Every structure is written in structure tokens, then in C-alpha cells.
Amino acid sequence: MLRVRDFSNYKFRPHAVGKLMKGLPKPLTPDQSKTFVGLIEKRRKGTLTDAQTITLADLIKKKNARPELSEGAKTYLKGIFKDEVFGRSKNVQSKYLTKGIGVEDENINQYNEVHGTFLLKNETRYENDYFSGEPDIIEDGIIYDFKSSWDYETFPLFEDEVPNEDYEYQLQAYMDLIPEYKQAKLVYGLVDTPDDLIIDEKRRMAWKAGCIDGIPEDLDKEITNNMTYSDIPKEARIKEFLIYRDEKKIALMKLMIDQAREYLNSLNISLATHLQLI
Known part of the structure; x- marks a missing residue:
């Protein structure tokens, strides 16, 4: 019987942390920041056009985008989960x-x-x-x-x-x-x-x-x-x-490690569901 693994305090090796950091939201470019400030001022004055309103909404969405695990990071974490739960280790040699x-x-x-x-x-x-x-x-x-x-x-x-x-x-x-x-x-x-x-x-x-x-x-x-x-x-x-x-x-x-831990724990549920279906 497989033992449920609690990843709430899982510690990552420094050389592997970069795998969690892929696909993070990019900050506004200098030109976008300048446009953003200008559009905020126009909104304050009530002079935004419809097109500018859409542009401002897109910039706000980008500016406030929350970092999330990329699909590549999730694939990497699935490998960690398998190693820990099934007691296997994939030795990568090159x-x-x-x-x-x-x-x-x-x-x-x-x-x-x-x-x-x-x-x-x-x-x-x-x-x-x-x-x-x-x-x-x-x-x-x-x-x-x-x-x-x-x-x-x-x-x-x-x-x-x-x-x-x-x-x-x-x-x-x-x-x-x-x-x-x-x-x-x-x-x-x-x-x-x-x-x-x-x-x-x-x-x-x-x-x-x-x-x-x-x-x-x-x-x-x-x-x-x-x-x-x-x-x-x-x-x-x-x-x-x-x-x-x-x-x-x-x-x-x-922050990304906290998300990674949550994702690893969610895989326990996915595995349990899979085992119940077969």
C-alpha cells in the first residue's frame, strides 16, 4: 500500500529551484510603464477613449499578474512526487x-x-x-x-x-x-x-x-x-x-516553493482518485 506523502515542508535543493521559476509574469517594459502612467492620468481626468480603456485594462492585468507554476514546473514536480512516493530515483547523466x-x-x-x-x-x-x-x-x-x-x-x-x-x-x-x-x-x-x-x-x-x-x-x-x-x-x-x-x-x-508544495500535495489526491478508479 502506498504511503501518502505530506509535502507541506518539502525542501528544495538550490540547483533545482530555477525549474520552478519558468514562465513567471514579465514586468512592464519601460515603454509600457510610461503608457500605463499616461493612461492612469487620462482616466483620472476622464478623457480615456474606448481603445485606451482596453489598453489600460490589459496593462493592469499584466502588472498585477500573479506568479504561477508553469507546465514545465508541474512536469518537474510530478517527477519529484514519483520519486518520493514510489521510492525511485531518476539519475540523469550527461x-x-x-x-x-x-x-x-x-x-x-x-x-x-x-x-x-x-x-x-x-x-x-x-x-x-x-x-x-x-x-x-x-x-x-x-x-x-x-x-x-x-x-x-x-x-x-x-x-x-x-x-x-x-x-x-x-x-x-x-x-x-x-x-x-x-x-x-x-x-x-x-x-x-x-x-x-x-x-x-x-x-x-x-x-x-x-x-x-x-x-x-x-x-x-x-x-x-x-x-x-x-x-x-x-x-x-x-x-x-x-x-x-x-x-x-x-x-x-x-512563493513559488509554497505553490510547488501545494501542487505536490494535490498529486496525492490525484493518485488516490486514480487508484479508486481501477
Whole structure:
């Protein structure tokens, strides 16, 4: 018999919170805000046309839109529900994740070498009412999270803003877990791909090219060159993004977690109804 799971206090891992934040209402653009203020003034004076009344109503609706879980977020939550209720866990593996885990220490060592620091891995897990997580590094008032780019093409050397908004939510969650911390650094590093992944990539390319006896020598060298970076200065293989604590963003994350908990609990009812029908 299945045990009903109460998700009212379910805690989310910081790296997963971004999945709940998709499809949030967009704020009014500067032009829309200007139009909104102008139409409010016209309404006060009683000079709104019918068309302007409709426009104002649309802007008010957009301005006051309540954040709601997207369909993608609900799909993700259904997966959590199945894992928890049925006692199963879906281990997602990819070459990108495998590399990230495999070179994490090397990534941190590269950063230490370039910056003359002595950052050490954090081994403490933190929890509060909403989150449970283990930041990569906590040092000198800053929380660090390291990401390993798959290759130089995906390395955000010239980006001015965080390329993946999920990572910003992740670091905001870490800062909420350690309230005295007001800053975090998202550090992208580019380090050599482990040999086994290079071999796998060559096998994949050989299969794709239909090369039964292995790939041509020039392609073999090209793949190795594209996945190793000793010829590139280490300074050009590190990209940092400084992220400041944002109380509004943290509050919004908690609002979405409250909704996620409600949705997870509603799935108990859906499951019970399903079982009664068969």
C-alpha cells in the first residue's frame, strides 16, 4: 500500500529551484510603464477613449499578474512526487554533468593558481524552512559556485550577465541558507576534458561518420585539440559573475516553493482518485 506523502515542508535543493521559476509574469517594459502612467492620468481626468480603456485594462492585468507554476514546473514536480512516493530515483547523466563532476577539483585549483587564493571545498550542508544545500565554497564573506564549461565554444568569456538564470537562483538560495552572506560568485572554468570522455567523443564521432576502423587522424587530433586547453592562458579560462543578495528574488522563490508544495500535495489526491478508479 502506498504511503501518502505530506509535502507541506518539502525542501528544495538550490540547483533545482530555477525549474520552478519558468514562465513567471514579465514586468512592464519601460515603454509600457510610461503608457500605463499616461493612461492612469487620462482616466483620472476622464478623457480615456474606448481603445485606451482596453489598453489600460490589459496593462493592469499584466502588472498585477500573479506568479504561477508553469507546465514545465508541474512536469518537474510530478517527477519529484514519483520519486518520493514510489521510492525511485531518476539519475540523469550527461557528458556535461560527468565532466563537471570529474574536473571540479581541477577547476577550483585553476582558480586558486590564477588568483593566489586557497579556496577549499565546503563539506557542510545547510538547511532552512525552504532549502537544503551544500555550497561549493564559503570563504571571506563570499559563497562560490563553480561550473565547468564543456568546451571553449560554451565558455562565456565575453558574457556580461549570467548566461543561465537558474544559476543565479541557485546562488540566491545559498545566500538565504547563510543569511549573513550578501555576495556570491558564479565561476565558470575551462579545464581539460578527462581522457575517458575524449575517447567517448571520438567513438561517437566515428559512429556518426560511419568510420568502422576509427576516425581519420586529422579528426582525431581536432577532437583532442577542441577538448584540451593547455595552450590557452589560464587567465582566459576563468570567468566570474558577482551576484548580490536580492531579497525580492528570494521572496519570489519562496512563493513559488509554497505553490510547488501545494501542487505536490494535490498529486496525492490525484493518485488516490486514480487508484479508486481501477
